[in-house]
Amino acid sequence: MNTIQKANKGTVGVESFQHRLRLRLPRQVSDGNKRYISLNLADTLENQQIAAQKAHEIELDIISGEFDETLAKYKPQRHLSVVTPGDRPNISTISELWDNYIEYKRPSLKPRTLDKLAVLEKHIKRCPHQNLDEGMKIRLALLQQTTTSQAKDVLMYLSAACKWGMKCGLVHFNPFEGMYNQLPKHKWQDDSKPNAFSEEEKHKIIEAFKQHKPAKGLGYSHYAPFVEFLFLTGCRPSEAIGLQWKHITPDCSRITFDSSLVQVGNGERVRVNGSKNNKQRVFNCNQQLQALLLRIKPENPEPEFLVFPSPEGISIHYRNFSRRAWDKIVDPLVNRQTTPYSCRDTFISEQIAKGVPTAVVAKWCDNSVEMIEQKYLDSQVLEQLKPL
Structure with a gap:
């Protein structure tokens, strides 16, 4: 059996069995046993697309509570037909290509990626030239209707869509091949130097959050444990925001990072399983981190409760925290522009400076050695160290 699409927990898997496609239902709707829906479709690229669409339809029914336990709704004779080469549609516009490509990719995309693609789609739909032969x-x-950076992203995705369309027989050429590489690099690619804090700056920042008590309005001392946690783990802010007590052992000696809370659209927070790189990792706490967690841990914490809630008791709104609390306290203190991600730069630079192998730090922070050295390791921190 060859699995075409590996299903995460709670999702519908697409599998190839004896050269025919079938769907594997998640345990939550199959009484703990594996259940399959045979689609009576040959294992072809075109039919894989149809199977993915059907899997997505079932997932939506599960989420909305409308799942048909009899499975009659999902039987192939009602909704599916075998795609043969003669049935391949002829796509000639970028809007048609985009719609088909995104529908195929949707089940495997994370909310933040879908949010980004929704913005790019607007540029595609309002482009005055739609025919593929008008590359x-x-x-x-x-380039005339949006920024160079966004135009570059649109061209990159259109090129990927064309490659997919050519494999499926939907289009016969790729007018966007390599076109996006001809545009200037994104700003974040040119200005991607790490921005770590010195040891002195780090302590000043943590203390400034602890002591922040304005004459009027809301103080930001509530966020001090959250900021200290970022410095002590090097995790992504979204991972810390989404951390629940069920992810921490009772003695606070170990943390499992397996999800995050990300913001999409107009600020809606969505939980995403797995890390940015679709991995789960275990992080062993040092004494300082363990003491921090024990200090803030409720007497009998509910497993689903957030470790670092906002003052209102809900999840931290990252953009608001960055623009208000962080910018107000940190940037004037260090006399430069930074973000909470600088805590990640700091942790990585510090650990490597202390002699921890880069490969180990990469595992701790869910990254590759190459990315650690290129994007996160701040040489200025290393220059401040003296030999032991």
Whole structure:
């Protein structure tokens, strides 16, 4: 049996069994046993797309509570038909190609990626040139109607969509091949130097949050444990925001990072399983981190409760925290622009400076050695150290 699409927990898997496609239902709707829906479709690229769409339909029914336990709703004779080469549609516009490509990819995309693609889709839909054979005109129109960075992203995704479309027989050429590489690099690619804090700056920042008590309005001392946690773990802010007590052992000696809370659209928070790189990792706490967690731990914490809630008792709104609390306290203190991600730069730089192998730090922080050295390791921190 060859699995085409590996299903995460709670999702519908698409599998190839004896060269035919079938769906594997999650345990939550199959009484703890594996259940399959045979689609009576040959294992082809075109039919894989149909199977993915059907899997997505079932997942939506599960989420909305409308799952048909009899499975009659999902039987292939009602909704599916075998796709043969003669049935392949002829796609000629970028909007049609985009709709088909995103529908195929949707089940495997994370909320933040879908949020980004929704923005790019607006540029595609309002582009005055829609025909695929107008590649250069489409490029020029995109550069005129949006930023160079967004135009570059649109062209990159259109190129990927064309490659997919060619494999499926939906289009016969890729007018966008390599086109996005001809545009200037994104700002974050050119200005991606790490921005770590010195040991002195780190202590000043933590203490400033602890002591923040304004004459009027809300103080930001509530966020002091959250900030200290970022410095002590090097985790992504979204991982700390989404951390629940069930992810921490009773003695606070070990943390499991297996999800995060990310913001999409107009600020809605969505839980995403797995890390940014779709991994789960275990992080062993040192004495300082363990003491911090024990200090803030409720007497009998509810497993689903957040470890670092907002003052209102809900999840921290990262953008608001960054623009208000962080910018107000940190940037004036260090005389430069920073973000909470600088805590991650700091942790990585400190650990490597102390002699921890880069490969180990990469495992702790869910990254590759190459990315650690290129994006996070701040040489200025290393320059401040003296030999032991």
